[in-house]
Amino acid sequence: MEHKKEKRNERAAIQLGLFLVGLLLFGTAAGGQLTGEEKNGKEKAAIQTSGGVSDAVEPKKIALTFDDGPHPVYTKILLDGLAERGAKASFFVTGENAEKYPELILRMQKEGHLIGNHTYSHIQLTGNNREAFRQELISTNEVLKEITGAETIFVRPPYGSWDKGFEQELNMFPVLWTIDPLDWCSKSSTDVEKRILSKARENAIILLHDEYASSIEAALFIVDELQSQGYVFVTVEEIMLVS
Template sequence: MLTRRAALLAGAGAVGAAATAGVLTAVTGHGPAGSTPAAGAQARRPRSASAYRLQPLTGYGPPHAAPRRTLVRREPLLRVSGRGRTMVLTFDDGPDPRYTPDILDTLAEYDVRAMFFVCGEMAAGSKELLARMADEGHVVGNHTWSHPLLTRLTRRQIRSQLERTSDVIEDACGERPEWFRAPYGAWNRATFQIGAELGMEPLAWTLDTLDWTTPGTRSIVQRVENGAAPGVVVLSHDAGGDRTQSVRALRRYLPELLDSGYHVTVPRRDYA
């Protein structure tokens, strides 16, 4: 049985091999293109609401008239590609009533949307937090029921893990999730196929904060600031252990990213 650390590192290696192909194309329609990463403190600007922070990468359009079909991918999407200095923040393993509300409060303070990949066994007892996520414009994604290593499960078990979690999300948010993420970043052909059958796109990450190792708030902040760049998808956690450092780090690096000109937002699905 792999430990969480060993499994994650193994999965991250597999994901890294596909890094050049997994790109989600999207545009923000705001700001000039740029590639300079954020580093260190920047001059503060007034924290007034900014419309672009409330917009997903390509906006919310009307429902598609034709049936929507999800392609079966061979690797997960790892980053977003578009105009402007756009980044996506993602949080895994929750929701956890000890930490998730604080993260939602910080995101609300700066009018920023993020993605939350939730585990069904956590979400089933905290549906009010899922409802809040949806109400505040965040994307709620599927992170399986019990966070297993999917590559060791049968197709039937993989489907059960994903379907049960989608059921909880639909019950709490009113619609089924459009995105999923494999625990430990461990993907295989069956996972991609079943995810697509359930109408979900696979999203991995570009930058791992390693907050699950509890390296210290400063270390998490520095990792985000040093790795910030257009198209980056940041992985953090709001559950699965003591996430106090993750909460504190977000309060520090989010205003720095915004002051540096980054558009922190969420993607929109492209359907075939």
């Protein structure tokens, strides 16, 4: 009886071993296919990590986020630049601006960017305006749903002021940032670029505003620079899922 059990265990162990070998082989084959298809990030990341002990075969993800738009001139230039580079971004728009420029919201959706809520009129949550803030989240979700047909889940609360209670009440989740280059108070794209590049790392979330020429210029410059270092620009959703 005991012996039989042991034999069964042994067989199970062998089967598991074969299964793991199969997985490894399958993984190698799939990896080969991927590098063939995705010329940009994956291949470069693989080259950089080969020879090292790092298990980071996956490309390094990083996210660009743009608040306060859409802007009729700069958002369009930005979307053109991102499309040329195959980079995805996340846009936290106000309901007010989304209503004014619905075609830009539709274009963001069509081109695979994430659209988030930045309140209707850029209101800051304080100790005594919870209900007004909540209403602005709801009305902005309605504006966005009217345009895109989709529900909005992510919110960038203006000035980072948030109440965790909204997460349950509205099924909305805040997205803050890890790199703030203060682009709104600098006209120099070079300064903004330097501040971002000095802090760039895997899974970073970069805060910018698509309403200044210098911010757009800096954003496209850092996409080129970081893509050449093996980074892939993804929406915040992809960063939030791993962290």
